Amino acid sequence: MILLVVLGATSLDAAEARRSTARAQGGPSLPAVTVAGDQLLVDGQPFEVRGVNYIDYTGAPPGCPELHFGADGRCPWNQALIDADMARLQTLGVNTIRIFLNYYVFGGARTTSEAYDQAPAMAHLDAMIASANRHGIYVLPVLLAKFPQDQLHGGQYEAAAALHIRPVVSHLAGRSGLLGWDLFNEPDIGSPMDQRCWDWDNGDFPLCRELAWHRVVFLARMSADVRAFDPGRPITIGMGFGKSYFRPAGLYASPADLVDFYSFHYYDNDPYDSGRYAQHWYYGAGFPTDLRRALVELKNLPQQKPIVITELGFPTGPGTLRNEEELRRDLRIGLATSRATGAAGVMLWPFQPTLDGLVGDLFIAN
Numbered sequence: 001m002i003l004l005v006v007l008g009a010t011s012l013d014a015a016e017a018r019r020s021t022a023r024a025q026g027g028p029s030l031p032a033v034t035v036a037g038d039q040l041l042v043d044g045q046p047f048e049v050r051g052v053n054y055i056d057y058t059g060a061p062p063g064c065p066e067l068h069f070g071a072d073g074r075c076p077w078n079q080a081l082i083d084a085d086m087a088r089l090q091t092l093g094v095n096t097i098r099i100f101l102n103y104y105v106f107g108g109a110r111t112t113s114e115a116y117d118q119a120p121a122m123a124h125l126d127a128m129i130a131s132a133n134r135h136g137i138y139v140l141p142v143l144l145a146k147f148p149q150d151q152l153h154g155g156q157y158e159a160a161a162a163l164h165i166r167p168v169v170s171h172l173a174g175r176s177g178l179l180g181w182d183l184f185n186e187p188d189i190g191s192p193m194d195q196r197c198w199d200w201d202n203g204d205f206p207l208c209r210e211l212a213w214h215r216v217v218f219l220a221r222m223s224a225d226v227r228a229f230d231p232g233r234p235i236t237i238g239m240g241f242g243k244s245y246f247r248p249a250g251l252y253a254s255p256a257d258l259v260d261f262y263s264f265h266y267y268d269n270d271p272y273d274s275g276r277y278a279q280h281w282y283y284g285a286g287f288p289t290d291l292r293r294a295l296v297e298l299k300n301l302p303q304q305k306p307i308v309i310t311e312l313g314f315p316t317g318p319g320t321l322r323n324e325e326e327l328r329r330d331l332r333i334g335l336a337t338s339r340a341t342g343a344a345g346v347m348l349w350p351f352q353p354t355l356d357g358l359v360g361d362l363f364i365a366n
Contacts, residue, residue: 033047037305039306052096052358054067061075061076068121069102086131086137089355092360094359098141103144106125108163133176138179140347141178143169144165152215153214166229173229183235183236186240188244190208194207199240201243223259236308237258238263240265241276242295265309291309307341307342312334314327314351
């Protein structure tokens, strides 16, 4: 009886602490997302990610293709329009958004101006998270977005950590309503460094393996820092290819060991600059076979962990391979493939200009 009373009091204390934190943040408190085996859980129940990559708000001024959190005067912050988007996403069945935290906006600009203050951007980030949470939507931040690719190695880590990584993670540490941390977007695609290393697993060119080694050193340090500053929060890395969690072998560390859940992206051959599979040496069977292969291979790794497809999308309109009906068909196939392999969810990439055109009834009707 005493044990039950103590446990009950502990639970109430934790709930009150969560409510107090939420009040301070100006939004409701969502229960934490946790990891158990190969599942994501919320309140002990399996949680399926039904998400979108939220890269800009509806009605943003022309010439503002991505969120700068108010740091770019040409792209003003409009919280009312963001609130409207969150309300619409909720009605479309979306429970998670993935956002990108620009290195220069959140600290990196101090390399050129010591007077730069990222506090306004942090305040806008807080407001966005609170808005999403009010509508029952979790946020998955890509922590180090737009970081210079030629500095993505261990020798440059400390500067990035001091300017951006530690301040951002410390600011959001313990915050409710975050799905987790996505450390870096597509570190396995090294084409900004050398086109031959578009896939860091290109064994025909020695630079690619060296690039992969240095990037994994960087990511290992980053993973350790994030765990130290925000313990208990799930971590992932948004790989361009599912296989990049285990290829190439023999790196500084296994990427599969750095994360709590796997995440990767799937695109086929439209548009041309996102096409990845038809001419790829490892893939090449097309959709949905390559998507299924990536999921099954991750499912079969010794480190059994949840899997989320954090970018899935297909363009539509003139000059593309799909019309609206074919888009809806293939998104349904992608979601069904995810579920059939026991994955933990899907997040759509916004090739379509409107939220309704992107999501449709995918998460409501399925």
